[in-house]
Structure formats: C-alpha cells, structure tokens
Amino acid sequence: MLGKSRLYWKNVFEGYAFISLWIVGFVVFTAGALFGSFSISLTKWNIVGTPEFIGLGNYQKMFEDEFFWKSLQVTILFLFNVPLNLALGLFLAMLLNQKIRMIGFFRTLFYLPSVTAGVAVSLLWMWIFNPRFGVINVLLKNIGISGPAWLGSETWALPALIIMSVWGVGGGMLIYLGALQGIPTAFYEAATLDGANALQKFRRITVPMITPVLLLNLIMGVIGSFQVFTQAFVMTKGGPNYATLFYVLYLYQNAFQWFNMGYASALAWVLFLVILAFTFLILRTSSSWVYYEGG
Amino acid sequence: MAQQSLEQRREQAIVTDFAGFWQSRHRQDQVLRAVVYLLLVVGAIGVMLPFFWMISTSLKRPGTEFTFPIEWIPVPPRFGNYQTAWTILPFNLWLFNTVRITGLSILGHIVSCAIVGFGFARIRFPGRDAIFLLVLATMMLPYPSVIVPLFILFKELGWIDTILPLVVPTFFATSAFYIFLLRQFFMTLPLELDDAARVDGCSTFGIFYRICVPLIKPALGIILVFSFMHHWNDFLGPLIFLSDLDKYTLALGLRFFQGQYRVEWTLLMAASLIILSPCIILFFIAQKHYIQGIVITGVKG
Secondary structure (H helix, E strand, C coil): CCCHHHHHHHHHHHHHHHHHHHHHHHHHHHHHHHHHHHHHHEEEEECCCEEEEECHHHHHHHCCCCCCCHHHHHHHHHHHHHHHHHHHHHHHHHHCCCCCCCHHHHHEEEHHHHHHCCHHHHHHHHHCCCCCCCCHHHHHHHHCCCCCHHCCCCCCHHHHHHHHHHHHHHHHHHHHHHEEEEEEEEHHHHHHHHHHHHHHHHHHHHHHHHHHHHHHHHHHHHHHHHCCCHHHHHHHCCCCCCCCCHHHHHHHHHHHHHHHHHHHHHHHHHHHEEEEEEEHHHHHHHHHHHHCCCC | HHHHHHHHHHHHHHHHHHHHHHHHHHHHHHHHHHHHHHHHHHHHHHHHHHHHHHHHHHHHCHHHHHCCCCCCCCCCCHHHHHHHHHHCCCCHHHHHHHHHHHHHHHHHHHHHHHHHHHHHHHHCCCCCCHHHHHHHHHHCHHHHHHHHHHHHHHHHCCCCCCCHHHHHHHHCCHHHHHHHHHHHHHHCCCCCHHHHHHHHHCCHHHHHHHHHHHHHHHHHHHHHHHHHHHHHCCHHHHHCCCCHHHHHHHHHHHHHHHCCCCCHHHHHHHHHHHHHHHHHHHHHHHHHHHHHHHHHHHHCC
C-alpha cells in the first residue's frame, strides 16, 4: 500500500470516478434488473396482489407449456434468416467492391433500407404482402402465378418475415465492405503472379481475411433474431394459428396482457440463457474457422 | 472421314476463337463488368421497390389503391393525403413527444458514454480491463429479458406515463456499443497531448473536456446518428412505459392509427412515409459519419 505512488492512487480514484456512471447503470439496470427478474421468476404474481413464492414452479410449467415450445420453435426457425443474410450480404459487398462507375450511388441504395425500422416499416410490408392488392402478389399474377396469402397463411407467414429481413441486408453488407477494403491488394497481386484463379483467390484470401467480420455479423444476427418483436406484434400478432408466435412476443403477452409477471420473468431468464448458450457455442467453434492476422 | 474432319476443324476453330476472345483480359473485364452492372441494377430495383410502392400508394385517392393494373404514378397525385393523415390524429403532439424523448436520449448517451469511454481509454487503474470485458458482455443481454423488473421499478417510482423510463437510463451509459466506439476513438489520440496539458496544470477532467472531446467530434456525430435512429423508431420501450394517448410517440401513434383506420392504406403509407423521412434525410446528411461508424465496428470489433 505504502509502496504505491500518489499518482497511482490518483489514477485509481479518477478512473473509477469516470466510469462510475456506468457502474451505477450496470448495478441498477443490468445486474439489479437480472437479479430482480430471477426473484420474480420464483413467484406467482399478477402485479396487483402480493407475490406468492412457488420455487421453480414457473420453470417447470414451461416444460409443459406448448406455447413456450411453439414460440421457441418459431424463433429458431426464423434464425434461418441469419445464414441467408450472411451469404447475400457478402455477395453484395463483393459486387459493390468493384471499381466501376456510380458505385457510391449503388452502395447508398442498397444500404438505405437499413436506416428504416419499426412500425412504419412493418406497416409497409403488411401492405406489400397484402394477398390481393399487395405488390408482390400483383407482380406474381402478371407472370401467371397466384401468390400465397403470405401473412394470412400458416405456411407462408414466417417465410414472409424472413423475406422482409433480407430487405435490410445492406447493414451487414456495409460491415463486409469495410473488411474487404482492408485486405491489402498485394495479397491478390501475389496470388495472380502465382497463377491463382478467381475462385482460389476468393477461397484462400477473401474468405479467411473477412472471417472476423463474418463472426461479428453472425453473433449480431443471432442475438437480433432472438429479440424480434415489433414485426410480429404489428403485422401478425403471432398468428395465423401461432405460426409467428415469436419468443419475445409470447413474453410480452404474458407480462403485459395477462400480467403473469412470474412466468414472464422465467421466460426472460430462459431467453437470456439461450442467447448466452448460442453466443458461447459460436465463440467456442470460432477459433477453428476465424482467422486473426498476427494472432 | 473428310467430312467429319472438316466439321471437327470448324468446331475447333470456333473453340479457339472463343478461347481467344475469352483469354483477352480486356474482354474478360468487359463481360464481368456487364454482369456486375446487371446484377446491381436488378438488385437495386428490388431494394427500391418497397419505397416506390409506399410513395405511389401514399399519393393515391383513398380507395384507388385497390385497382388493377398497378398505377405506379397516380394522376393526379394527391399530396393532400399527407395533410389528412397527419391531422386526422394528434401526430403533431406525438412528434413533439418523440422529439423530446429522442433529443434527451441522444444527449444522455453522448455525455455519459463519452465520460465512461474516456475513463476506459486514457486512465490506467487496476481492474480496468476486466470491467471493460464486463461492459462488452452486456451487449449479449437482451433488453426483453429485463423489461419486467424495469417496469416494476419504474412503476414503484411513479414514472409510468412519463418520459423518464425511456430517458433516464441513457444518462447511465447503458449502451455498451457506444462506450466501445468512443473508447476506440479516444485511444487513437496521442498520449503526449495529456502530458503536455498536465504540465500546463490541466486537470484530468479538463483534458477530457477541453482537449480530447473536441478531437473526437466525428465519433460523437456517429453516436448522434445511431441513437437518433434507435430512439426515433423504438417501439417496445414506449409500448410498455406509455399508455396515455397524450404521451404517445410517433411509433405508438402509427400503430394506433393502424388499429383505427385499418383499410386506409393510402393514409397509412402517407403517415409512415412522413415518420420514416427524418431517418432517411439524416442518413443522407450524415452518410460519411454513419458509414465510418459501421466500418469501425467491423474492423475493430
């Protein structure tokens, strides 16, 4: 203690002073809230009465609750949008990494949907997917195909929401583009001299060099997909016949429509654990496919 | 025999011709470029189609959106739809509420995340790196996982139907992503700056406020744009914490509009377009900052 200089203690004091805002925020809004959520999850509580302690009863109930399983299934099926967006985003980024005229204009166009979100976009897509007058089915009709009922169809509602998510592919595309532009051109020049063809260059240079960004997009995509709410709430309300009962929608219904605070909190904790497990799994396997330069 | 060999020769000639054509680098580039352009143009039309559809519908006379074939450019365009949609419900009040929440949230994020980011980037103290890892780990915490306890907390505080539940947390550096972004920017500034200022008798807060913050203004711009987009479009938060119509944000109001006037797609699209336009305009104004922010996320993440 005495060995430490005055400067050391000054730094300790000032360092913690600067991050104190975060510490308070973390204790109250993150750690505290998580702890609170867990405590509530051990009770049966409709918010007006007193909470009744029921141990792990809510978690037990989940196992028997078919809607819990359904919502988990819907959300995991929706995860299909992640590889789709990863592949399409990379393809688009490679197209937009060419030195051709008007490239800035194209980049802006493809990125534009990513700056829009929320209720307005959900309403727009409801209208696009309108079975009789929506633009998709009208265009399909022009080429002689009678389109499905989309959001009104148990089979097509989830694919419709996946199509809608692909519209925002520009967000991931831009992250790839940044990575692609960070690859030294010397790598490609050397490979060309050695007689490598385009496919070999893609597999041996491009892909390894962008794996860190691929990992980032993968994790962000998975975390985001588990939290889908607005689209489901505005466009389908979970229907038809629970075909789009997303996990967070079911959580919301339990908490704020039926006031099952205890059960909703148990759902919240399971969501947290599932996301943690997925992220952990991806990170664990990443060391075998992600390439870090100089590390 | 002779016949066959002639045919073979001809075939061969075609093949070599084609190979010659293909082997020329110039030709290869030209063909490739044409394919890229074709894909880009087709893709761009597909991406823009929803926007065209939205604009087109918003300019139609209510009722005519249900006609075949699609009338892409309505004659005459009904610009009056925008005024009708906006005044049919108290959108001006909701605009005011949204601006207030969004503005204060941006301020909260910028002030708190800059202070915290500076602490992580430029002061050396024990436990710093471990705590920073914890900051990054909170990115994995889904917001829906904590809405129940937060709702109960804010209800106990009597904050329901006020802007406080949406605004106050932003002043406590609750966005790990913004902290991370600002820390990266603070780390790029040379440490000699701090030393020189210290010799001149500047305090640490002075170094932060007078020297470092002015140098990372572009980063603050990025955060301004990102958090604007987030809070302007936020739906789950306002849905839970606001129930009085007078307290609604634009997103909630639009949802209410949908429930009230279900089939009026022309007016719904007009209102949606008005609500989306600030995001699109801001994107065009701040395009450089915005793209830079995203690229940094990828490169340094």
